[in-house]
Amino acid sequence: MKVMPPNEIFEGIKAKFPEIRQEGLTGAVVIPKESLLNIARYLKDDGPGFDNLHCITAIDKGERFELAYTLYSMRGHHGVTLKIYLAPDDLNVASLAALWKSANWLEREVYDLFGIDFSNHPDLRRILNPYDWKEYPLRKSYSNPRFITKPRL
Amino acid sequence: MAIIERIPASKLIHKIPGGGAFLTTSENILKWGKASSLWPMTFGLACCAIEMIATGASRFDIDRFGAGVFRASPRQCDVMIVAGTICIKMDDCIRRLYAQMPEPKYVIAMGNCAVSGGIFYHDTYSVTKGTDALGIPVDVYIPGCPPRPENLLFGLMKLQEKIRNESDAPK
Numbered sequence: 637m638k639v640m641p642p643n644e645i646f647e648g649i650k651a652k653f654p655e656i657r658q659e660g661l662t663g664a665v666v667i668p669k670e671s672l673l674n675i676a677r678y679l680k681d682d683g684p685g686f687d688n689l690h691c692i693t694a695i696d697k698g699e700r701f702e703l704a705y706t707l708y709s710m711r712g713h714h715g716v717t718l719k720i721y722l723a724p725d726d727l728n729v730a731s732l733a734a735l736w737k738s739a740n741w742l743e744r745e746v747y748d749l750f751g752i753d754f755s756n757h758p759d760l761r762r763i764l765n766p767y768d769w770k771e772y773p774l775r776k777s778y779s780n781p782r783f784i785t786k787p788r789l
Numbered sequence: 790m791a792i793i794e795r796i797p798a799s800k801l802i803h804k805i806p807g808g809g810a811f812l813t814t815s816e817n818i819l820k821w822g823k824a825s826s827l828w829p830m831t832f833g834l835a836c837c838a839i840e841m842i843a844t845g846a847s848r849f850d851i852d853r854f855g856a857g858v859f860r861a862s863p864r865q866c867d868v869m870i871v872a873g874t875i876c877i878k879m880d881d882c883i884r885r886l887y888a889q890m891p892e893p894k895y896v897i898a899m900g901n902c903a904v905s906g907g908i909f910y911h912d913t914y915s916v917t918k919g920t921d922a923l924g925i926p927v928d929v930y931i932p933g934c935p936p937r938p939e940n941l942l943f944g945l946m947k948l949q950e951k952i953r954n955e956s957d958a959p960k
Contacts, residue, residue, distance in 0.1 A: 784912070
């Protein structure tokens with residue numbers, strides 16, 4: 637399998653899913669959350685053959701949450717970053733655990749720290765924090781009585 | 790200097806001049822023994838544990854101080870070396886391990902994290918701010934991030950000094 641440059645990967649997705657676009661600064665592929673499963677299936681099986689879901693993380697931007705998926709191909713040595721914009725009052729997205737095994741724990745981590753709900757996840761529990769932990773610590777709105785804020789000079 | 794004055798416990802015993810015998814009290818013998826045979830618990834929480842492991846290895850040789858027998862069970866230990874960052878998830882575990890240790894027991898807080906939370910003091914949601922915050926009494930604090938093996942050995946010698954100078958009243 638030959639290495640695919642990012643624009644070729646983008647054009648390949650764009651031909652099948654015209655609803656996607658490219659984010660300006662990062663070059664990440666922004667997709668609507670409804671087409672996540674279809675695009676993920678295409679990326680894994682048909683198109684560039686991404687056999688490794690490297691990382692899932694989230695960014696709290698205040699007005700929206702950004703969910704970032706980093707995919708990598710072990711055979712072709714090329715990668716792509718998918719992004720999903722989520723409204724803060726609708727933090728729900730389909731789970732990819734059935735496609736990539738690594739999504740299981742990665743989605744649990746995002747759920748633990750950001751409180752994003754992955755539907756059809758086999759075992760959506762907290763993974764890093766204690767099970768009785770309240771709230772989601774990496775949200776910007778998070779606060780805790782034990783939290784000691786660093787004085788800004 | 791006579792040999793007897795060179796050993797750390799020389800203040801606990803008195804040599805009879807001109808004789809091959811010495812006088813002491815049974816409490817002093819007990820303290821000498823306690824200080825010379827500390828059994829630490831195998832208890833590494835973060836990167837300080839690597840320095841603790843290095844202290845136990847041949848280059849630094851913690852066995853010289855009689856404290857080389859790291860046990861995997863708290864019931865066989867005298868000293869808990871809290872080596873590393875204490876996460877909130879670990880709180881109950883540390884309290885339980887300390888409670889399981891038989892008396893007399895001592896605690897060394899090794900590294901800035903175990904002393905006060907260290908670099909995780911500010912803006913961190915998941916880290917306990919030191920061993921004191923758990924209600925565990927600490928005998929020796931060793932600052933450093935992480936402390937070198939020499940620092941741990943120095944802390945151990947300070948603990949031995951503390952044990953040798955304990956009052957005779959029961960704990």
